[in-house]
Every structure is written in C-alpha cells, then in structure tokens.
Amino acid sequence: MDYIKAANINDFKNNRIISVTILGRKVGIIKGPDAGFYAIEVGCKHQGADITRGHISGNVATCPRHGWKFDLVTGECLNQNASRLKKYDLKIEGDVILISSKPLPEEEEDDPLLHFFD
Numbered sequence: 516m517d518y519i520k521a522a523n524i525n526d527f528k529n530n531r532i533i534s535v536t537i538l539g540r541k542v543g544i545i546k547g548p549d550a551g552f553y554a555i556e557v558g559c560k561h562q563g564a565d566i567t568r569g570h571i572s573g574n575v576a577t578c579p580r581h582g583w584k585f586d587l588v589t590g591e592c593l594n595q596n597a598s599r600l601k602k603y604d605l606k607i608e609g610d611v612i613l614i615s616s617k618p619l620p621e622e623e624e625d626d627p628l629l630h631f632f633d
C-alpha cells in the first residue's frame with residue numbers, strides 16, 4: 516500500500532481535526548480521545564462540501580451546506596440514506612502523519628442475513 520505525507524503531529528497542538536486534499540479527495544485527519552489518529556473521507560456525500568467546516572459535536576459533523584450529518588468514527592450518514600464516508604489507513608513516522616493513497620476496502624455491515632446459513 517502506498518502512503519502519502521498528509522500532516523505533522525505538531526499541526527494538532529490546537530486542533531483536533533484537520534482536512535487535507537490527497538489526490539483530489541478531501542480527507543480528515545482526526546486526533547481521537549486516546550491520542551491516536553485516524554483518517555476518514557470528509558467530502559460530503561451530497562455535493563462534496565468539506566464537512567469539517569461545519570458544526571462538529573463529539574464525533575458528529577454537520578455539513579455546512581445542507582445539514583447532512585456524519586459520524587466521523589464510523590463514516591455513517593446519520594440523517595440521510597447515503598453511503599458511508601471511506602476510511603484511510605494511517606501511520607506515523609517520527610512527527611509525520613502519512614495516509615494511504617487509496618481508501619480502505621469497505622467494511623461489511625454486520626447483517627444478520629449474512630449469518631443465516633452459519
């Protein structure tokens with residue numbers, strides 16, 4: 516998997532979330548409550564606005580354009596029938612935060628029907 520330099524740990528002294536554009540995609544790098552970092556798509560599934568520029572309460576970001584809400588941990592859209600935000604792999608080398616050049620494969624939903632024949 517290829518990784519791209521996306522941010523520096525020092526960028527988070529006064530920020531919990533920063534957004535960067537990687538290969539044309541808006542990606543948020545988020546400092547979690549345990550001081551770990553994770554990366555997730557932040558281009559709104561409606562019309563592409565950067566959801567980190569809207570209101571953020573806990574893990575929920577509200578898009579500044581039309582109010583769609585997304586869980587920044589799971590990627591789930593909370594008030595519309597929209598696909599999830601994609602997650603990116605992230606690693607830290609020294610003070611540098613690198614993220615995967617492509618999103619991670621979608622996680623399968625825990626659909627009980629998938630286990631029907633188990």
Ligand code: FES
Nearest residue numbers: 559561562578581
């Ligand atoms: S662009 Fe995000 S809700 Fe419309």
